[in-house]
Amino acid sequence: MTLWTDDAAPGQPYWWDGIDWVTPEGALPARCDLLVVGAGYTGLSAALAAHECGASVAIVDAADPGKGASTRNGGMFGAHPRLGWDALAQRFGAQTADALFAEAGGALDWARALIDREGIDCDLQQTGRIQLAWTAKHFEDQKALAQTLAEKSSVKAHVVPREALNQEIETRRYFGGLVFDEHCAIQPAKFHQGLMRAALARGIPIIAHCPVTQLERTGATFAATTPKGRIKADKVLLATNGYTAKPFVWHARRIFALPSYLIATEPLAANLIGHLAPGRRMMVETRARHSYFRISPDGSRILYGGRASMVNVDMQTAAKRLHATMCDVWPDLKETKLSHVWSGNTGYSFTHMPHVGADRGLHYAMGYSGSGTVMAPYLGAKAAYRAMNDPRGETGYSATQLTRHWMQPGTRPHFLHAANLWYRTAVDWSENLKSR
Template identity: 30%
Template sequence: MQMFAPVDKPPSLWAATAPEAKLHPRLEADIEADVTIIGAGFTGLRTALKLSEAGVSAIVLDAGDVGYGASGRTGGQVNPMLPFNTPERLRKLLGQTYFERLTETSLGSADELFSLINSYQIDCQARQNGWLRVCHSKRALSAARKSVEEWNIHGAGMVVVEGEELHRLAGTKAYGAGIMTPKGGAVQPMSLARGVAKAAVQRGAAIHGNSAVIDLEKDGQKWVAKTAHGSVRSDWVVVATNGYTGDLVPKLSRTILPLTPIQMATDPLPGDVIDSILPAGHTISDSRRIIMYSRKEPDNRMVYGGLGKPERSGEIGGFDWLRKDAERVFPQLKGVSWTYKWGGRVALTDDHLPHLHEPQPGILVGLGYNGRGVAMSNVMGRVMAERILGSQADALPFPTSPIKVIPFRPAKMQGLGTAIWLMRFLDYLETR
């Protein structure tokens, strides 16, 4: 069944400051449509928008509501390019044809999202001022220099920034060098999700919240997605549940590792404090195994994020570590109040690539953005809509791959807490 995306408790900054939106009604009838979309996050909403513009009837079902999963809880950074993989490794994983397609697609993913926001006039505090990825060690800097050379061959436009220039741009002396990617930026993610949802509904899509899909079965030539109070019968089903994926599609949940990024946000800070941090409006992240990522908001708040750990109690741990790390990186923040604390699940794949699946005729699955979901989920939604509208599978930028369970996944899931501790310890040694 579709896994439930819980409401914000306590509320995220994004939920607290996004334009107010009414909850979408629960599905309470047996209806028909051309396409059923499971998941009202960035992927599902983008699919619905493109389909509805083409005159295709689309019904979006979500266990919570628009943006209640990771899309409304993300750090909101819009970072182009795929994480972890170098161009050389991508070529080996994908072959030359898909390497060229996916490289072009990923490097253009931020521009594509900002173009969408502009086209539909979505009010989500969008800004494209560039992204700083700072290096925590000499080894990380060496790897970054090589990566810059390789990616720039394909038009990434990355620049190495060092010393006083980096300190000026970042507002911190905790790092000696980094990479500036000019196409990076930030959005208010809940506002973005609600804006895309509004645009889709205006063009004919329907969205139903509090409507978890509990069964998916074939009935003749149609698929029937059942909820507790209704059903949708359609030619196509799009599964867009990412880190909240269950097993409506057999074995699908075992193709990802769900991780829990967390964020904190301050109240608006005094001008002399906020002006000293990221003065040119860049977003920032670092090269550690357990990364930090941060940005400042138009209302002078700071947002700081990292990786959390779900506790057995249902709470999310890691905020104490995150606060200490924020004060280490930005001493200007020592003693400030962190008013908002929240998190949500994202999906990590074994090869660190987004996955597009078509396990049966009429079913499409797009998931696994590995921390680049704000930009790449928008691309995936568009691509799945193009497939439904008639594009051939072998003409898409993502290869259509079989569903493969991650080897030793139960052990990896059980050992996540230990692995996070070990990676933090190694980061600590290298940072020193």
């Protein structure tokens, strides 16, 4: 079988098809109150929040704004703690665990309100998201999580037993699932472009291909050197997540870029999609392979993502691996061709939790660890409010941590090569054995 359709464009995200890209506008000013580094979800949302507080803001981006993870992700729009309450309490204390669970529902509400307020057309659909249990133990953990969510948060979730799972997905692969009823689907590139338009409408300059190559702190102000000149700022907000690099060495040692790969199928018959995914939800797995999949906004394709590799591989290799994994879940797709394959960097922290923090006027929000579609704009705004000394900046994510790990002594995650081999052999083998 030929893997590709005749018009396939490997490397090109499905989300970029037909996008009317917003052109960055404005020159680098000599001075501003807040300099935002990075024009993805985090940076644009931070700029809007700071502007609301009356600050003069400028945004710089090392490349084309948004053409990193913000327009390459799966478009799954929801927020819940990535770790269970016990794990959060062990790492950060019971008080912080309670705060993070309490904040989870509010983050999604806030992000939906942002879309409504700015009139962003991003194909928002409240589909719900189902987390599919790869093993019987995973399903028991899901039942415990559902109980904790009911006790400690406003997140609406319900358990689906294995015998009822065919109402959600047609496969024999899973032991049950946990549905997050209020989670949504979006077209991520449209969401980003809507944030761009909102920032430009407020007169906030967005300067592309303008990396910060040097950042100096003099007294209470900063001076940033870029290829397009120098700019002074009272405060700086770092919004680079999985694309963090020098001169932000402190942060780059605490965040590692983990590539995530996605494929899009050719258009499929509506009755086939209805058969495979009758629940029409966002779908994710509990296994370490981290597969996540969904129906495209127009209802015509399956978009399937996950760990094709923990290091960069060529698009052909990534596509073959994801196609094989997809067909393991849905054997009916064995002869289905692909129209797209692409990748983007997720920014992982070693605690697997995002963090909002500051160092003498250098503010940051990062480490979303695969949950950035809601958490990036939400925590970007929180970081900006904190920079402006606005009480709306209060968040439990300021009590998490960005920690270093001995496996990454520098700024490059060389340990991922060994981790990739370990996961592709021992971890996947062990989880597959437990799934039988």
